[in-house]
Amino acid sequence: MPAELRPTPSSRGSQLPVISLFAGAGGLDLAVERVADAPLSSPSSPTPGPYRVAVATDYAPQALDTLALNLPGTVTLSGDIRETSTSELLRAGSMASGDAALVIGGPPCTPFSKSGFWLAEKRESRDPNASLLEEYVRVVAQSKPEAFVLENVQALTYKTHKAHFDQLLSALTELGYNPQWKTLLAADYGVPQLRKRVFIVGRRDGKAYKFPEPTHAGPSETTRTWDLSKLPHVTAQQAFEGLVTTPEKGELLEGKYGELAAEIPGGQNYLWHTSRYGGRDEFEWRSRYWTFLLRLAADKPSSTLQAQPGPYVGPFHWENLPNEEGNLRARRLRVPELLRLMTFPDDFRLIGSRADIQRQLGNAVPMELGKAVLRALTLQLGYVDPETVNDDRLVRSTSSAVLIS
The missing domain is CATH 3.40.50.150 (Vaccinia Virus protein VP39)
Incomplete structure (x- = not known):
């Protein structure tokens, strides 16, 4: 070309x-x-x-x-x-x-x-x-x-x-x-x-x-x-401070794993639903990638943002929101939140679909x-x-x- x-x-x-x-x-x-x-x-x-x-x-x-x-x-x-x-x-x-x-x-x-x-x-x-x-x-x-x-x-x-x-x-x-x-x-x-x-x-x-x-x-x-003499890492919650966002189309995690994801606490992933943790015994230990159903921890930095995550690859926000049926579901990060985690300016503009962004x-x-x-x-x-x-x-x-x- x-x-x-x-x-x-x-x-x-x-x-x-x-x-x-x-x-x-x-x-x-x-x-x-x-x-x-x-x-x-x-x-x-x-x-x-x-x-x-x-x-x-x-x-x-x-x-x-x-x-x-x-x-x-x-x-x-x-x-x-x-x-x-x-x-x-x-x-x-x-x-x-x-x-x-x-x-x-x-x-x-x-x-x-x-x-x-x-x-x-x-x-x-x-x-x-x-x-x-x-x-x-x-x-x-x-x-x-x-x-x-x-x-x-x-x-x-x-x-x-x-x-x-x-x-x-x-x-x-x-x-x-x-x-x-x-x-x-x-x-x-x-x-x-x-x-x-x-x-x-x-x-x-x-x-x-x-x-x-x-x-x-x-x-x-x-x-x-x-090194305790240095500033502590900036957490996800600190990064989002003062940020006002609006819901985005398709942000709720539905489908096969939507209910399971909503039960996972912030900072945890699919391992929550193994025999070793407090969730359901749905998965074998270390049978998936670490980012599968991963939730952000509010008091820690985010994990690496991936360019092409699958539908159940996190990190997802730590908060749950109700879907149309009133069931709580985990949600994907919104574009302004992604910008904050990348330390891009809030007014940075992106072209393309949500997947493109x-x-x-x-x-x-x-x-x-x-x-x-x-x-x-x-x-x-x-x-x-x-x-x-x-x-x-x-x-x-x-x-x-x-x-x-």
Whole structure:
């Protein structure tokens, strides 16, 4: 499919241009453009920062429609990255090789996701889409950005995919970018979601990127002790504070498991209905995925939001609502609640059906997690003077980057 070029926006002053690959609905793009905003804030008028997303590309035109609706100053290219040349991206963003401050993006995680391990080709790392990592490297090699940020699922670092991962790091090292990688838990950076993602960051000058220190701490699937000097994880209930929502069509969980789901307490899943817990003895122990009939716990962060959940895959809200017959049923999360769990602005607009919206948000990078990684990179690249930092708002003037208090 040839790339489809959309209208070119007007210039946005002296902000540094960014190339966004596999942009989707724009989670990392939002983080780039709002990196100057204070953490955990989504003002209606974002603070101008040092960057602008000059061009964004993705295979899914609908996701790009969403991105364009929220970032109207970005040129979008719809098409297969394997058929989109770097020169085409540079031309669309009015850049030459070496002009871009950053290349950002998360190649589709399907080949490396744990949820795909039931397919032999994914367990054995034979998925042809894994080649999209090579396309990312190709664009970095040819566009020569000052730095890059690559995001993916944690499973990319597993032994199963070691060959792909090592090849990726080797290729980026040969380009002189000295790539550094780390798996980050979104909740440790103020995101009300226990979502793990690996980030790989490299600088053209070869200096090693230093990942930001977590600002929050708390229990997780693999954490039983944590740093009490940090802020506690943001809970789902805290995330929803002040949010007014309206019922959505089809939000109640009906069908075979609707009654069972309504009986499961917040924070529990189908295991509630096994012989070991207090519900009905309906299921064998550990016979389903953890997310089957999973309910949100109000006092904890959410589990990872999935892009394409089955009809009985959670997390579902902790509250029950009556259906037309007056029977209590669990309900699916509403779009404004999904936005809060992804730390997207409340006024973020999405195009498509409810399933389309779930897919776009489930595939996105939580904005605050992206901001944390990008804020650290911005400081280390010297666009702000770390000695004068007295808050986290970064502002770029026409001549240099400065901080305001």
